Amino acid sequence: MKNNKGERQVDAKKKLEEFGASILNDIEKGTDPKFRTISRSRSNVHYDAKNGVLALGQKEEERNFVNVAQAKRFMQTMAVAAKCHKFLSENLHTTIRGLFYQLKYSLGEDVDENIFNEQSESNPLIEDLEVSINVKRESLNLNANRKGILAGNLRVLDNFGGERIEIDASKQGRSGWSIPSDVDNDIEFVDVKAKYVLVVEKDAVWQRLNEDGFWKKENIILISPQGQASRGARRLIRKLADLDLPVYVFNDADAWGWYIYWTIKTGSINLAYIGSDIATPEARFLGVTMKDIETYDFLKKLVMKASDVDIKRAQEMLQYPWISRHKEWVEELNKVIKTKTKLEEDTLQAPKLTFVGDYIREKVKNKDLLP
Amino acid sequence: MKNNKGERQVDAKKKLEEFGASILNDIEKGTDPKFRTISRSRSNVHYDAKNGVLALGQKEEERNFVNVAQAKRFMQTMAVAAKCHKFLSENLHTTIRGLFYQLKYSLGEDVDENIFNEQSESNPLIEDLEVSINVKRESLNLNANRKGILAGNLRVLDNFGGERIEIDASKQGRSGWSIPSDVDNDIEFVDVKAKYVLVVEKDAVWQRLNEDGFWKKENIILISPQGQASRGARRLIRKLADLDLPVYVFNDADAWGWYIYWTIKTGSINLAYIGSDIATPEARFLGVTMKDIETYDFLKKLVMKASDVDIKRAQEMLQYPWISRHKEWVEELNKVIKTKTKLEEDTLQAPKLTFVGDYIREKVKNKDLLP
Numbered sequence: 001m002k003n004n005k006g007e008r009q010v011d012a013k014k015k016l017e018e019f020g021a022s023i024l025n026d027i028e029k030g031t032d033p034k035f036r037t038i039s040r041s042r043s044n045v046h047y048d049a050k051n052g053v054l055a056l057g058q059k060e061e062e063r064n065f066v067n068v069a070q071a072k073r074f075m076q077t078m079a080v081a082a083k084c085h086k087f088l089s090e091n092l093h094t095t096i097r098g099l100f101y102q103l104k105y106s107l108g109e110d111v112d113e114n115i116f117n118e119q120s121e122s123n124p125l126i127e128d129l130e131v132s133i134n135v136k137r138e139s140l141n142l143n144a145n146r147k148g149i150l151a152g153n154l155r156v157l158d159n160f161g162g163e164r165i166e167i168d169a170s171k172q173g174r175s176g177w178s179i180p181s182d183v184d185n186d187i188e189f190v191d192v193k194a195k196y197v198l199v200v201e202k203d204a205v206w207q208r209l210n211e212d213g214f215w216k217k218e219n220i221i222l223i224s225p226q227g228q229a230s231r232g233a234r235r236l237i238r239k240l241a242d243l244d245l246p247v248y249v250f251n252d253a254d255a256w257g258w259y260i261y262w263t264i265k266t267g268s269i270n271l272a273y274i275g276s277d278i279a280t281p282e283a284r285f286l287g288v289t290m291k292d293i294e295t296y297d298f299l300k301k302l303v304m305k306a307s308d309v310d311i312k313r314a315q316e317m318l319q320y321p322w323i324s325r326h327k328e329w330v331e332e333l334n335k336v337i338k339t340k341t342k343l344e345e346d347t348l349q350a351p352k353l354t355f356v357g358d359y360i361r362e363k364v365k366n367k368d369l370l371p
Numbered sequence: 372m373k374n375n376k377g378e379r380q381v382d383a384k385k386k387l388e389e390f391g392a393s394i395l396n397d398i399e400k401g402t403d404p405k406f407r408t409i410s411r412s413r414s415n416v417h418y419d420a421k422n423g424v425l426a427l428g429q430k431e432e433e434r435n436f437v438n439v440a441q442a443k444r445f446m447q448t449m450a451v452a453a454k455c456h457k458f459l460s461e462n463l464h465t466t467i468r469g470l471f472y473q474l475k476y477s478l479g480e481d482v483d484e485n486i487f488n489e490q491s492e493s494n495p496l497i498e499d500l501e502v503s504i505n506v507k508r509e510s511l512n513l514n515a516n517r518k519g520i521l522a523g524n525l526r527v528l529d530n531f532g533g534e535r536i537e538i539d540a541s542k543q544g545r546s547g548w549s550i551p552s553d554v555d556n557d558i559e560f561v562d563v564k565a566k567y568v569l570v571v572e573k574d575a576v577w578q579r580l581n582e583d584g585f586w587k588k589e590n591i592i593l594i595s596p597q598g599q600a601s602r603g604a605r606r607l608i609r610k611l612a613d614l615d616l617p618v619y620v621f622n623d624a625d626a627w628g629w630y631i632y633w634t635i636k637t638g639s640i641n642l643a644y645i646g647s648d649i650a651t652p653e654a655r656f657l658g659v660t661m662k663d664i665e666t667y668d669f670l671k672k673l674v675m676k677a678s679d680v681d682i683k684r685a686q687e688m689l690q691y692p693w694i695s696r697h698k699e700w701v702e703e704l705n706k707v708i709k710t711k712t713k714l715e716e717d718t719l720q721a722p723k724l725t726f727v728g729d730y731i732r733e734k735v736k737n738k739d740l741l742p
Contacts, residue, residue: 092582094720095575097575101715101717101718102720102724105722143578145574145575156544158546160545161581162584165544167542171538173531174531174551174553175538179546204465208469213533301475346468347472349472350475350476353458353464353473354463
């Protein structure tokens with residue numbers, strides 16, 4: 001596994017210092033202070049077919065200080081970089097909200113002028129910096145929202161608060177191990193023993209499978225992103241796939257379930273700038289599918305009416321070439337559009353509570369998966 | 372601590388059997404099958420000043436089978452009770468959604484008629500049953516949504532999946548222990564060593580304090596409900612208060628922060644039927660408060676514009692006698708209404724990231740708390 005030493009993944013502090021030195025060099029040379037970043041605008045986001053991820057294109061942008069339209073933002077970016085350098089020096093983490101309040105405060109109580117007024121000003125500048133120095137915010141000690149839970153034969157060494165804490169994800173009982181924001185720095189995954197990774201959209205279904213000891217019996221890693229997957233959960237899935245573990249995703253057959261799957265698989269437009277770090281193109285969709293109704297007759301009674309959002313989303317997805325090139329997905333989405341129905345993963349508890357596990361076993365055995 | 376044996380809290384199965392036997396007895400006697408429950412309508416919810424919780428009043432209701440308006444719901448309630456009895460016999464858990472799908476399926480694939488069509492039909496019947504036999508749904512093996520995280524000197528014995536798993540909430544690193552749906556049955560809290568319980572609205576601030584080792588230095592239990600508190604988190608806070616630990620709540624000074632506090636303290640209208648089990652009237656509000664601006668001058672620069680929702684909520688709260696009887700709250704809410712500003716707990720990171728902890732220490736030392 002890449003970076004399994006429990007050390008810092010990149011020397012972000014050094015990169016920030018080089019960034020600062022380059023600006024300083026411009027000033028000393030008497031030239032316009034500037035730095036380069038890559039455009040994150042929609043027009044520069046594309047599907048990278050070779051790598052199977054949504055990624056940024058080649059379009060570079062220069063940020064200049066001697067430019068009326070850019071001077072303030074340039075100064076603000078320097079303030080963001082300086083704060084991140086401070087957080088790294090202190091070895092303390094915060095969030096982009098915490099950073100914003102530090103920036104707003106930073107001119108002191110006696111100065112009426114603020115460097116920042118709204119967080120909407122600082123957020124894009126953090127992304128500018130991430131792209132420019134090629135360091136994810138997690139490595140700048142900025143935690144993103146965390147969400148997601150894991151159980152399985154996986155041990156983690158968490159270098160935290162001056163201690164080296166071992167967490168055994170097979171000994172977390174009903175609770176599971178809560179997936180952190182940053183799964184790269186100061187954290188080490190050891191002794192991953194599993195046949196595959198199962199990602200289950202809903203925490204309720206994760207709890208059902210956890211109670212059945214499904215991950216133990218099948219020797220798998222059981223993850224729930226608990227809805228849309230956080231940056232941390234996506235990065236963790238990527239890292240597990242790097243260990244050559246197959247990744248199967250078990251979601252609802254509806255707009256939200258598909259969206260969660262494709263975000264895990266190809267990344268998302270908003271996070272295209274870190275696309276290959278958090279996308280898992282190897283992932284396969286295990287279910288539930290509308291096709292399952294042919295196999296499991298009882299599902300006929302349990303379909304739900306699709307909402308307008310579901311139908312609209314299915315139509316949109318058919319327009320994405322990286323989805324429509326798979327005939328299995330075209331059939332699946334057309335079934336929803338035509339029948340105006342959808343299916344939830346929870347339905348598989350209907351005949352008996354433990355049927356969810358039987359269903360998954362059958363699907364995996366028969367490799368009955370969507371691409 | 373009540374129920375610290377790691378056994379089932381109540382014999383829910385026996386209660387369901389008694390419930391069924393009573394109905395059967397009516398049938399055998401040739402009288403109308405019936406059961407009694409307590410009305411959960413708004414008009415029967417009141418603030419119980421003696422116990423400091425929102426609770427149900429005395430108004431009872433009878434559910435009858437021989438009644439055109441009630442026959443279907445009566446039959447449905449029996450189906451709910453039978454399913455819960457089955458789950459308890461199987462020693463398996465599900466959610467109210469899983470229960471719904473089992474009910475919908477239960478007449479089998481060959482019968483066109485459904486006992487239930489929508490989950491909105493089954494949900495109120497579960498509450499009817501909970502109230503009628505005085506058993507919380509968690510004890511009927513129905514998990515509620517879980518949310519919330521904990522760190523501190525607390526060890527838990529989790530009887531789960533045939534194993535007796537010890538979880539040490541002081542050894543969970545950056546992640547913390549994820550608070551389960553059910554903190555009563557088959558779970559035992561042992562070795563709780565703490566001076567007080569600190570409940571922090573935002574997970575981001577919880578992570579900040581966790582990184583500082585705040586709970587270790589101060590010897591406290593550090594909880595974040597991660598927004599509105601789940602049933603499980605509220606029940607856990609109640610159980611910790613039963614150990615005579617003071618409970619301090621640290622939230623935003625805005626509509627949402629106040630709501631989360633008062634829900635923890637007095638319970639909520641929707642859950643008034645289990646009010647005293649999940650409310651902690653002993654809880655105190657540590658901050659942030661608008662009054663803090665007088666103490667900490669830097670906050671002046673960092674207040675936010677209050678939204679219409681914040682103002683409206685402050686006005687509504689002034690109408691609740693259990694809030695308006697506290698002059699400290701009247702002053703606090705009037706400050707928001709008058710200045711049209713509010714304050715976030717994240718602001719306390721502005722002067723330095725570790726200032727959040729300094730602030731809490733100061734507040735606790737001076738007992739500078741709202742009732």
